[in-house]
Amino acid sequence: MKYKSQKVAYYFFGLSMLLITLQIIYGFIMGFAHMGYDGLHRWIPFNTASATHKNLLVVWIISGFMGAAYYIIPEEAERELVSVKLAMLQFWTLAIVGVIAVAGFHVGWWEGRKFLEIPRPLDFLVAANVVGFILLILITLLKGKKQTSTAWVLTMGLAAAGLLYLPGMIFFDNISMDSFFRWWVVHLWVEGVWELIMGGILAFLLIKLTGVDREVIEKWLYLIVGLTFLSGILGTGHHYYFTGVPKYWLLIGGVFSSLEPLAFLGMTLFALSMYRKGNKKHPNKLAVTWTLSTAIVSFLGAGLLGLAHTLPQVNLHTHGTLITASHGHLAFWGAYGSLVFAMISYAMPQMTGRRIYDNRAGHLAFWLANIGMITMAIAFAAAGIGQVYIERLAGKDFMTAANAIKPHFFVLIIGATIFSIGVTYFIVNFIRFGLPNDEALRADDKYEALSN
Amino acid sequence: MLTKKQAKIFFLGGTLLFAIIFLGLSYDTVTNGITSHTHPDNMTEAVVLGRTLWDKNNCMGCHTLMGEGAYYAPELTKVYDRRGPDYIKTAVMFKNNGLGWGQRGRHMVEYNFTEKEADGLVAFFKWVGEMDLNGYPAPPTIK
Incomplete structure (x- = not known):
């Protein structure tokens, strides 16, 4: 850690850890309901659990992105954040709006729009919060000594993500129109600007962890985000196929969304080749492991599994x-x-000065979380294939299919349990780090020297 | 090999080009396409009431409509053809001591819909069922 204000990131990461825990609990409620154990139905019906599960996901990821930005931008811009107080205000308002949103889902204060269930009055608070965040980041960057490409790509990604929240706030009577603009948010986030944020964070991590020349890494970064938008913008069409739109979306969505895995393949090749080129001397093995796994598992999950069902x-x-x-x-x-x-994994040792770089809990967290989630993806795929054959191809009733595929939900719950143990280990390590402190300033200097 | 500057131009140029194409197509879809595929003239007051209830009760949190939503409960795009208005009304108005409709083995939330609201949902499903969805849902292929 080079600047005191980078410590703000800790609070966002802590919120992420809390929210992923809740997200997993709601996931279990849904998994058991699919198997027929819906004892909580009167109090937490499935639609409440699913809205909560999905929104907790979005908020913990965004909280993680915000933490990452508060850590990365001061370091890249070479100055303190413009205001730690305002950043903390932004943190607490984010947390409060999040709590109100989740509580609201339990009393029917929501909108039935997948991933955007937060009701419109709260949307304005979310938007105001995000604008505050973007201004803090942007002003810090502009006032800084340097404006690196990594910092720009990250900041632009965050700003665009904020801007793209707005089309989701327009109301339409026609459900087809509603769906059309809902995907402007959801698709252009996860298959568009979030990849910009991802590219920016990956580039920062690779610069720090491998010691490869910044110019080389940032050239890759531009190529990858270029591929993202080349395929991803028109790839939005793959959500439009059957929602009451003209047929040309079938052709355009099919062709361009099939190209989307290229951006993720780019990230995989990028991370692996930078790692091979680099000096491999960075002691933070856990951060290196997670960085490489992000580049690989994103290609499998987002790239290949997406490609598997994207053609019309x-x-x-x-x-x-x-x-x-x-x-x-x-x-x-x-x-x-x-x-x-x-x-x-990268930032915590920097902020706290505690060198949990390579411990057993950390590696267990990595393997269990990944094995658990891959097991879950396989269970869902098996259930889905069963559902397609029984319900869609053979034309049987929905519940006939649902009963036939119940055993896959047992496997799903086993996978989810393994995943949860992994995440628990990760959180145990997170707690072990303790609070960030100023003694950790410049703790990484000698590794910086090693990598240069 | 490409320089960093060329890579940057590829990114900015490509993004601009494809964003313009996307906005153009979206304009056509929003002004002409959706109108010709969803017959909005048939959106009566009852349909709009049903659509509002669909949104307000997060039906999409369990069901899918036009294939969008969650996978806990049946796809409803063609539910009007499949089950007919009486079945739909019975299901959404079903009272079972707070457990709701569960005749097929999975419980729905118990709603306190009025007759008018239930009719609205029926009208909404009928309207959705008449949309041109480019062949979705496909008829079964295995006999």
């Missing part, structure tokens, strides 16, 4: 089945969940 002739049969849940879980985990874990 395939999607016609798989759309609206558990196939999507399989892809969704491994994609969010591989690309964004692991990325936040990588950033936390």
Whole structure:
């Protein structure tokens, strides 16, 4: 850690850890309900659990991104954050709005719009909070000594993510129009600007961990985010196929979304080749491991599993089945969940001065979380394939299919348990680090020297 | 090999080009496409009431409509054709001591819909069922 104000990141990372814990609990409620154990139905019906599960995901990932930005931007810009007080205010308002949103889901204060269930009055608070955050980051960057490409890509990604929240706040009577603009938010986030944020954070981590020349890394970064938008913007079409829009979206969505894995493949090759080129002397083995796994698992989950059902002739049969849940879980985990874990693993020793670089709990966390999530993706895929055959191809009733695929949910819950143990180990390490402190300033100097 | 500057131009140029194409297509879809595929003229007051209830009760948190939503409960795009209005009304108005409709083995939330609201949901499902969704949901292929 080079600047005192980077410590702000700690609070955002802590919030992430709290929210992922809650997200997992709601996931279990849904997994058991799928198996027929819905004892909580009167108090937490499935739609409450699913809205809570999805929004906790979005908020813990965004909280992780914000923490990453508060850590990275001062270091890249070579100055303190413009205001730690305002940053902490932004943190507490984010946490409070999050709590109100989740509580609201339990009393029916929501909108039935997948991933954007937060009701519109709260949307304005979310938007105000995000604007505050972006201003703090942007002003810090502009006042800084340097404006690196890494910092710009990260900041632009965050600003664009904030801006793209707005189309989701427009109300339409026509459900087809509503869906059209809902995807402007959801798709252009996760298959668009979030990849910019991901690229920026990965570039920062690779610069720090491998010691490879910044010019080389940032050239890759531009190529990858270039590929992201080349494919991802028109790739939005793959959500439009069957929502009441013209047929040209089938062709455009099919072709361009099929190219989307290229950006993720780019990230994989980028991270692996930088690692091979680098000096491998950085002692933070856990951060290196999570960084490389992000680059690899994102390609599997977001790239390949997405490609598997993105063509319209395939999607016609798989759309609206558990196939999507399989892809969704491994994609969010591989690309964004692991990325936040990588950033936390790198930043925590820097902020606290405690060198938990290579311990047993850390490696167990890594392996159990990844094995657990891959098991879950396989269970969802098996359930989804069963559902497609029984319900869609053979035309049997929904519940006939649902009963037939129950055993896969048993496997899902085993996978989820392994995953949860992994995440628990990660949180144990997080707590072991303790609070950030100023004694940790310049703790990384000697490794910086090693890498140069 | 590419320089950093060339890579940057590739990123900015590509993004601008594809964003313009996307906005153009979106303009066409929003002004013409959706109108011709969803017959908005048939959106009566009852349909809009049903659509509002769909949103307000987060039906998408369990069901899918046009394939979008959660995978806990049946796809409802063609539910009007499949089950008919009476079945739908019975299900959404079903009272079972707070447990709601569960005749097929999975419970729905118990709602206190009025007759008018239940009719609104039926009208909404009928309207959605009549949309042109480019062939979705596909008819079964295995006999």
